[in-house]
Amino acid sequence: MEKTIILVDDDPTFNWVSSKLIKKVSPDLKVIEFSNGREALDFLQDNFNEKDHYTILLDINMPEMNGWEFMNAIEQSDWVNSKSISVYIVSSSTDPSDMETAKTYGLIKDYLQKPLSFDVVTDIVSR
Amino acid sequence: MMKDDQQLSVLVIEDNPGDFMLIDDYLLEKFSAIKVIHQETFESAISELKSFENIDIILLDLILPDLKGEQLVEKVQEVSGNIPIIILTGYSDIELARKILSKGVSDFLIKDEISPEIIYKSIIYALERKSYIAKLNKNKKIYQDLFDFSPQPMWIFDPSTLRFLNVNKAAIDKYGYTLEEFKSMTIKDIRPKNHMEFLEKSLEERKRENRDSYAGVFYHTLKSGETICVEIYSNNIEYEGRTVRLILASDITEKQEYVSTVETQNKKLKEIAWTQSHVVRAPLARILSVIHVLEQDCVEPHDFPDLLEKIKMSGDELDKIIQNIVAETNTMMNLSNFEHGKNNNTGR
Numbered sequence: 171m172e173k174t175i176i177l178v179d180d181d182p183t184f185n186w187v188s189s190k191l192i193k194k195v196s197p198d199l200k201v202i203e204f205s206n207g208r209e210a211l212d213f214l215q216d217n218f219n220e221k222d223h224y225t226i227l228l229d230i231n232m233p234e235m236n237g238w239e240f241m242n243a244i245e246q247s248d249w250v251n252s253k254s255i256s257v258y259i260v261s262s263s264t265d266p267s268d269m270e271t272a273k274t275y276g277l278i279k280d281y282l283q284k285p286l287s288f289d290v291v292t293d294i295v296s297r
Numbered sequence: 298m299m300k301d302d303q304q305l306s307v308l309v310i311e312d313n314p315g316d317f318m319l320i321d322d323y324l325l326e327k328f329s330a331i332k333v334i335h336q337e338t339f340e341s342a343i344s345e346l347k348s349f350e351n352i353d354i355i356l357l358d359l360i361l362p363d364l365k366g367e368q369l370v371e372k373v374q375e376v377s378g379n380i381p382i383i384i385l386t387g388y389s390d391i392e393l394a395r396k397i398l399s400k401g402v403s404d405f406l407i408k409d410e411i412s413p414e415i416i417y418k419s420i421i422y423a424l425e426r427k428s429y430i431a432k433l434n435k436n437k438k439i440y441q442d443l444f445d446f447s448p449q450p451m452w453i454f455d456p457s458t459l460r461f462l463n464v465n466k467a468a469i470d471k472y473g474y475t476l477e478e479f480k481s482m483t484i485k486d487i488r489p490k491n492h493m494e495f496l497e498k499s500l501e502e503r504k505r506e507n508r509d510s511y512a513g514v515f516y517h518t519l520k521s522g523e524t525i526c527v528e529i530y531s532n533n534i535e536y537e538g539r540t541v542r543l544i545l546a547s548d549i550t551e552k553q554e555y556v557s558t559v560e561t562q563n564k565k566l567k568e569i570a571w572t573q574s575h576v577v578r579a580p581l582a583r584i585l586s587v588i589h590v591l592e593q594d595c596v597e598p599h600d601f602p603d604l605l606e607k608i609k610m611s612g613d614e615l616d617k618i619i620q621n622i623v624a625e626t627n628t629m630m631n632l633s634n635f636e637h638g639k640n641n642n643t644g645r
Binding site: 181183184187188190191193194262263264265283284285286287288 | 574575578579581582583585586587589590592593595596607
């Protein structure tokens with residue numbers, strides 16, 4: 171089983187920082203960066219393997235396809251399964267309605283505030 | 298016996314010299330500082346009353362050569378104003394004298410029974426009664442003035458017919474109707490047309506609850522057609538023998554407008570705070586995330602220029618956002634100041 175971390179954020183700084191922190195915790199882990207939901211969805215549709223595990227760190231507000239649209243798309247796909255995919259929302263939004271929306275998706279494990287600290291990243295990677 | 302030393306001017310209207318002498322004697326026996334003026338006919342008495350102003354009491358014989366009876370009393374009363382009148386009469390005219398008493402004369406004395414004591418008592422009683430009535434009228438006027446000249450619009454209406462019974466000056470000025478117009482109207486006529494159902498419901502409710510006093514906020518329409526917002530206080534009072542409703546209305550239209558301006562302003566400020574806190578968080582989170590990376594010592598030296606650029610970019614972004622907050626808040630404040638100033642001008 172191969173473990174892949176997928177970073178989805180339109181702000182390259184966050185992807186860059188998350189990637190650095192993840193590499194520090196686990197230098198050999200495969201990390202892929204995308205700048206919106208559409209790119210991440212295309213990647214998963216082409217490369218998803220149910221034997222592997224994908225941890226997705228997902229921003230909400232993004233152009234092209236935002237976090238919620240991405241979630242709707244993968245939950246409606248025929249290949250998705252909850253053993254292979256864990257999603258963490260990573261957002262700077264403190265809007266309670268966003269946190270409530272996050273709870274309606276079974277694949278979303280947690281709602282995390284930006285910026286991610288080293289401890290939080292360590293926790294996610296080692297799960 | 299001690300004489301009464303109060304200063305009195307008495308006009309005795311009596312054509313019989315013997316009767317006058319007797320009365321004059323009795324008066325002088327009881328009053329030490331009395332001035333007795335004598336007239337023998339109705340005509341001379343009238344001119345005396347018109348020219349001499351300080352008469353305290355009138356003793357009037359019911360039968361004079363030029364006029365007598367009820368008509369005489371009425372004519373004298375026309376010029377005597379509120380000077381008390383005591384009627385002098387013989388036995389044969391008792392019935393007539395009794396009838397005349399109801400016309401507002403103070404007393405009647407039967408000539409054959411007059412004694413110094415009787416005439417003294419009658420005069421003192423008439424004077425006391427006069428000053429008591431004057432005091433009563435003064436109090437009545439004070440309370441009437443409180444209603445008529447109160448700066449607050451007030452009125453009285455009949456709860457069964459809803460008709461206006463009396464309306465004060467402030468209400469006439471405020472609503473634009475004359476007193477006569479008000480008296481031909483019901484309280485429905487100062488309500489907006491689409492509030493009738495609400496009015497009937499609230500009247501019904503008040504009747505059911507049977508409460509004495511009531512307060513609430515309503516809309517009223519002025520004669521000009523303008524609608525105002527009023528705060529009402531009302532009470533049941535006795536008025537000319539029946540229970541009516543006294544209403545005190547204060548125009549709170551401007552106050553309401555001011556409150557709603559403040560509320561709108563608060564809502565806008567909250568919106569600014571809410572959206573800006575979202576926008577502020579993005580660059581702040583970016584700076585903090587860069588700090589996290591630096592803390593973990595996982596940055597290569599060649600990354601530094603890029604990191605510095607990211608921090609600088611976030612700083613600029615923050616600066617711009619803060620300037621925006623200040624600008625938006627200022628615009629809003631200026632706008633609301635203008636609105637409030639405008640209200641003040643049109644309200645006066």
